[in-house]
Each structure stands twice: as structure tokens, then as C-alpha cells.
Amino acid sequence: MTQTSSHEATAESPNTAEQSTPSRRELNKAATRSSIASAALDLLRSNGPGNFTVEDIAASAGVSRRTFFNYFPSLEAALASVADGFMDHALEQFRLRPAEESILESAQAALMALADPMSVAPMAELFSLTQDNRQLARSELEAWEHCTAQIIDAARSRLGAGISELYLHALAGSVISCGKAAMTVWFIERGPDLSQESLAVLRQHLIDAMGLLGGGFAPPSNAFSTAASASPSVPTTKDRF
Amino acid sequence: MTQTSSHEATAESPNTAEQSTPSRRELNKAATRSSIASAALDLLRSNGPGNFTVEDIAASAGVSRRTFFNYFPSLEAALASVADGFMDHALEQFRLRPAEESILESAQAALMALADPMSVAPMAELFSLTQDNRQLARSELEAWEHCTAQIIDAARSRLGAGISELYLHALAGSVISCGKAAMTVWFIERGPDLSQESLAVLRQHLIDAMGLLGGGFAPPSNAFSTAASASPSVPTTKDRF
DNA sequence: GTGCAAACTTGCACTTAGTGTAAGTATGTG
């Protein structure tokens, strides 16, 4: 989670190289952090949302309550770090796409990269465990929002600073909304089912949602048929995977 | 805010009529509620975000701390009730649109209705006072999310239950994202400026954002010129206001 | 390795959010 970095004590690695020497300290910190996060996830699994406290997580992770708060600003943030990992992965994929590709294509490709079991499993689990809890749902909204902001930045640097801010904001927001919609609908239909068949459905939903967006949400009667043909810049992509 | 209704004690008015006799009780409750909300807004104005407590609000509204929590589940919710009023207004407009109109057109029309000073003033103020506070920003996200859910319902009942859920979710989410984008960009550009000129800018942003959406976010080089021509179902609407 | 400074952890004390409960006060009804 990028926003929690401000709560960590280390500023930057002392060596000018980027990741040559992770240094004992950083390794320890990373270990502690992930141990807290997975303790939180375990408790979410076993006790259900709302039925455990920060103290429980800290005890289960073998640290003090105070240390928990040195790593995460709230209980929800600890759980949201799972979603953040998922989205960081997506953003990485997005930024790796060739600059000449359209934003929608890049977004679609990036989202595709998430429909594999390894990436989507923790996210799907969070989704399922989170559904009925207000606090947790909020954190998830925040994670999506954070992701939107990142896309805006990435798209701006790709398209040049001259591009309309409204275009950037509306596009990034819509892309995220469509990704969110695909996951939500998938989850409603399939629950936490991570089989190949189920993931194929998710993948198709992601494709369809982007197709709808690229097609300007042509009226529903022919929504799916026109979605592909009406969007020359997003050529269906269905056959690419 | 619709979701706070579960925290209120009254279930339904005793008389079968809808709003004939608001009854002393309901009047008192409404008065208390709005007095709490405006006390919260006053404190936000005078002290800035994060620099006042629920106890302060309760004292300022002349009720006990406990009563505050009988009306609102959190400090943020009290402030968010302002945004909720704004969005309820928009949803009302949306639902009043003729059924044969496209969803995008209806959404655009509904959003237009909000660009008048009376509606937008409290929202803009919240926006400005809220910008740098995490908790408050979360509540606002929640309000948008709530609004999205309402649009999904409204669109489903308009388009019939046979319509694809993915279509509904993606469309509603994108519409809201575009509305949010228009407001965000407007606010970045103009700050809390509610002059006629500034509102015209907001209006134009709302139109443009919906145009972009209807046009499938045609590549930026010709984003604005093609946005209108590429969306036959959303005929610019610029000349309607 | 010895020593020292910086980073990290922890316990403690404190404020505030939020909730359950039971007793009090207002409101509507016969």
C-alpha cells in the first residue's frame, strides 16, 4: 500500500542502488509487515469481519499493539494491503504497456493480467469476507480510488501534460469502474470460485466491460453486439487470450 | 442519507397517507437531525477538518453525545448527509426522466439539474473543506458508491430485469465516475467559486464528461471533436440549456 | 569486538469513537 509508507520509519535505502542490498532492517520490517497482514487475514477468515481487534492481530503476529500501529494506521488498512498488492500489480502491468497503445487497450491488458489464480485469489477472498462490513468496504473503495489516481498519473505522463484533465479523470474513473463492475458481477455470480472456468468468466467480464466502455455503452438491446463493432480503437481483444 | 435510516427510531408514519400529517414527533426528529448536521458543518467551517469532536457537535447542537449517535453512526456521516442530500436530489431527477430516454441522456439531464447554486453550494463547500482529510474523503466515496447502487436499481427497473448486470454495473459506475471527474476537475480549476461563470464551467464539464463516455473515450488528439459526433445516442445536449 | 548512533519496539497514559442499558421525559391516543 503506497499510502502507508508514510507510517514507516525507514525513508530510503542508504545505498544509491535501487534494490541491491535489502539490508537486515528492511528485511525485518518487510517480514513484520507481512506477518501482521497475514495474521489479520487469518483472523478475518476464522472470526469473520468485525469479530476481532487490533490487539488480537498484534498478539497473533507476535508484536505489540503499538507496533501494529507503527505499520498500519488502522485495522482495515492491514487488510487492505492485500487489495493494494493486487492493484499495484495491475498498475505495474499498465505502465509496462507500449506508449502507442490506447489507454483502454492498456487497461484491458493490465486487467487481464489479474485474472490468473495467483493474483486474484487473495483479492477474491477479501471480496468475499468483506462484503457485509462497512468499515472494510470503505477501505476497499479507498484502494480503488488510490488506483484511479495512479492511472491518471500514468495516463498523463503517457499522453503528455497537454491533455485535458477532465479527459484523464473521466477515463481513469470509468476504467476503474468497469474493472470494479466486472469483479463485482463476477463475484455475485460465482462467489469465491477460483476454478479455471470461473476465471474465464471473470476474464470475459473484464473484456466485455471494457468493450462496453469503448463502445460508449450503446443501448442495451444490442449492447454486446455493437460494443465490439462500435469501438475501432479497442478491437475486441477477445481473441488475444 | 438512506443508510442512516436504520439508525433512526421511527419506522413508518402511523397514517396510511404518505406525508399528510408529519406529526410533531417527525418534525422534532427532522429538526434535531438537521440541527446536528448544520452544527457539524459549522464546526467544520470554523475549526477545520479533524479539529473538533462529536462531543463538540452535540454540545453545539444542544443535544447529548448519545443522541448524536442515535441520529448518525459517526461524525463523518453527519457531514456526509450534506452530500447525500445533493445526490438524492440528482437521483430524484434521474428517476423523473422519461423511460424511453437513454440512460446516458437521463444521467446527463439529472446532473445538469445540480449545477445550480442552491444545489451545488453545500456540496462544493464540503468538497473544499474535505479535500485533505482521510476520514471525510472516505465518507464521500461511500456517498458516491451509494449513489451508484441507486442508479443501478433505477436503470434496472427502467430497462427490465433481463438486462445484463455487467452492463448495469459498468454503466452506472462510469456515469458516476464521470460526474465525479467533472466535479473534481471543476473544483481543482475553480475552487469553491459559485459564480454563474464558474457554474457554467461545471455544467460544461458535466456535458463534456458524458460526451466522452458516450463517445467511448475516443483517442485524446481529437477527444472533444469526436466525442459529440461519435455518440448518436447523446446528442451533445449542450444546446439544451 | 567495542562503542556509538540511528532505527525499531514496547509499555503506558491519554483522548475519542461507538455501543448497551436503564432510567427519565415528551408525545399521541383513548
Added chain:
DNA sequence: CACATACTTACACTAAGTGCAAGTTTGCAC
């Protein structure tokens, strides 16, 4: 007027989140 119901309030309690100061670990120089 009497009575039931809705609403407010005080009180007590759990838990979130933060500041601070003392302890412990790590990195680095000698």
C-alpha cells in the same frame, strides 16, 4: 387524565488511535 410508545439522556464500558519516553536491535566505524 392515564397509559403506551417514542425519544433523550447519563453512565459505564470496549476498543481505536496517538504521543512519549524508555528499552532493544542493527549498522557502521574504529
